[in-house]
Amino acid sequence: QVQLVExxxxxxxxxxSLRLSCAASGRTFSSYAMGWFRQxxxxxxxxxxxISWSGGSTYYADSVKGRFTISRDNAKxxxxxxxxxxxxxxxxxxxxxxxxxxxxxxxxxxxxxxxWGQGTQVTVSS
Numbered sequence: 001q002v003q004l005v006e007x008x009x010x011x012x013x014x015x016x017s018l019r020l021s022c023a024a025s026g027r028t029f030s031s032y033a034m035g036w037f038r039q040x041x042x043x044x045x046x047x048x049x050x051i052s053w054s055g056g057s058t059y060y061a062d063s064v065k066g067r068f069t070i071s072r073d074n075a076k077x078x079x080x081x082x083x084x085x086x087x088x089x090x091x092x093x094x095x096x097x098x099x100x101x102x103x104x105x106x107x108x109x110x111x112x113x114x115x116w117g118q119g120t121q122v123t124v125s126s
Contacts, residue, residue, distance in 0.1 A: 002026040002115040004096045009120030012086055016124070020081040022096030022117055030074040033101035035113055036081045038092035038122075048094070049081060050107040059107045064090075086124045093119040 008020040022034070035050035049070040050059040058070050067086075072079040079096060099106070099113035106112035 002028060002032065002098045004098060004115055004117035006094065006096045006117045006120040009094060009122045011123045011125065014086060014088055014124055014126050016086050017082070017084045018086065018122060020083065020094055020096075020120060020122075022079045022081075024077045024079070024098060026077075029077045029098070031100070032098040032115075033107060033112075034070075034072055034079040035097045035099070035107060036070060036079075037095045037097060037110060038090075039095070039119075040089075040092040043092075045095070045110060047108045047110075050101075051079065052107075053102075059104070083122070086122075088124045088126045090122060091124050092122060094122050095119045 003025040005023050036048040037045050038048050039045040047061050051070045051072050055072050067084050069082040096117040097113035098115040101112045
């Protein structure tokens, strides 16, 4: 069992930066891939970024590539999402997720993840 708690959301102006954190409980954190998804009002939840269990591979949605960076610290049971050059269209609730994923395609889909956090709001003003 893994419990996930996100933090670091808030209100920022366009062009600004935020760093989201996701703290995980449970001894199996280091064996799980971690992902970030987001959901804007009236829209479906969408993939943002993911990182393999070792941290050796990362995956990004085209919309955030070059602006967002995912990383993890297995010693601290924490995964991060550094978000730079934020745009109003990045406004959403951001969710952290964990899952036993070991092949590429499943990193991108919500169904690959077994555990989800409660979400943290990110609002980017223009």
